[in-house]
Amino acid sequence: MTLEQTIQKASVLVESLPYIRTFFGKTFVIKYGGSAMPDQDVQRDIALDVILLRYVGVKPVLVHGGGPAITETMRAVGREPQFVNGRRVTDAETMRIVRMVMMGIINTDIVSTINRFGGKAVGLSGHDGNLIVARKRLERAPTGETVDLGFVGDVERIHPELVQELAENGYIPVVAPIGAGYQGESYNINADSVAGELAAALRADKLIILTDVEGILEEPGNPASLISALQVQRARRMMEEGSIAGGMVPKVEACIRALEAGVPRTHIIDGRVSHSLLLEIFTDRGIGTMVVS
Numbered sequence: 001m002t003l004e005q006t007i008q009k010a011s012v013l014v015e016s017l018p019y020i021r022t023f024f025g026k027t028f029v030i031k032y033g034g035s036a037m038p039d040q041d042v043q044r045d046i047a048l049d050v051i052l053l054r055y056v057g058v059k060p061v062l063v064h065g066g067g068p069a070i071t072e073t074m075r076a077v078g079r080e081p082q083f084v085n086g087r088r089v090t091d092a093e094t095m096r097i098v099r100m101v102m103m104g105i106i107n108t109d110i111v112s113t114i115n116r117f118g119g120k121a122v123g124l125s126g127h128d129g130n131l132i133v134a135r136k137r138l139e140r141a142p143t144g145e146t147v148d149l150g151f152v153g154d155v156e157r158i159h160p161e162l163v164q165e166l167a168e169n170g171y172i173p174v175v176a177p178i179g180a181g182y183q184g185e186s187y188n189i190n191a192d193s194v195a196g197e198l199a200a201a202l203r204a205d206k207l208i209i210l211t212d213v214e215g216i217l218e219e220p221g222n223p224a225s226l227i228s229a230l231q232v233q234r235a236r237r238m239m240e241e242g243s244i245a246g247g248m249v250p251k252v253e254a255c256i257r258a259l260e261a262g263v264p265r266t267h268i269i270d271g272r273v274s275h276s277l278l279l280e281i282f283t284d285r286g287i288g289t290m291v292v293s
């Protein structure tokens, strides 16, 4: 390595200093979506970024998705998934599959990857410490009638104490989006919604949603149309018009929910880009879309 390259490295570290100072001791909720999960290198880079955040004094809290893995397992046992407004119809048997895939495989994989690289991650679902209390979600179909999606839930209440306690003590909480009903039953909740509610309950300083596109695009499919900063009003308009659609809707709704609860910054960024978290947090340029109130 030449001296110039070494100096370049030092200047990268110096550029990050004001951000490290600002974010020291702050809580970031990071949502990691199922679409960016299958790539092992991506998983490792996200784990490394989260560990680095922890070492510079940030308290990261992870919420993971896993929609594609649930779909794959359902098909493997001969069940065809059905969705209404992007939510998976979840009967009792599907709920067992969701619990098995989310807690048994995805959560454990993320925890073990973080721990293998030197972090201290702890896996949780909404049942642990009553973290996520859920109620049944009533969905209105495009035809206007109410449809029963089975064990699909909405967050009723978050009890953030366990997560706060763990984060305070150097652990990295990794949360599966499963809610606990009042009768002890489990609910399948969209992972973006959980991230938004958790960021709100923790009074986080940032909500960062990692996904499989560059951010919010003005014209879906065209990366050159990336919107760097999107006002809530315009986001609402785009959702009404349908130019923000599908899996992007719960992400934008999660950002709006967090902003309304006082979370100062919310971002939707490309989880496929190596070290996208560090680029967003520690550089002057930032990446992806910042949703602002």
Ligand SMILES: Nc1ncnc2c1ncn2[C@@H]1O[C@H](COP(=O)(O)OP(=O)(O)O)[C@@H](O)[C@H]1O
Residues within 6 Å of the ligand: 032, 033, 034, 035, 036, 065, 067, 210, 211, 212, 213, 215, 216, 217, 218, 219, 220, 243, 244, 245, 246, 247, 248, 249
């Ligand atoms: N305006 C938009 N900008 C970017 N992506 C959009 C937009 N509208 C819809 N999408 C879709 O949202 C998807 C992201 O949601 P999803 O597939 O549920 O991701 P994840 O698994 O990360 O939660 C994108 O891949 C894209 O197809």
Ligand SMILES: CC(=O)N[C@@H](CCC(=O)OP(=O)(O)O)C(=O)O
Residues within 6 Å of the ligand: 032, 033, 034, 035, 064, 065, 066, 067, 068, 070, 086, 087, 088, 098, 152, 153, 177, 188, 189, 190, 191, 192, 247
């Ligand atoms: C009710 C509902 O639809 N829940 C989602 C939960 C997983 C999720 O949200 O995963 P991603 O973030 O990877 O999309 C599902 O069953 O697919």
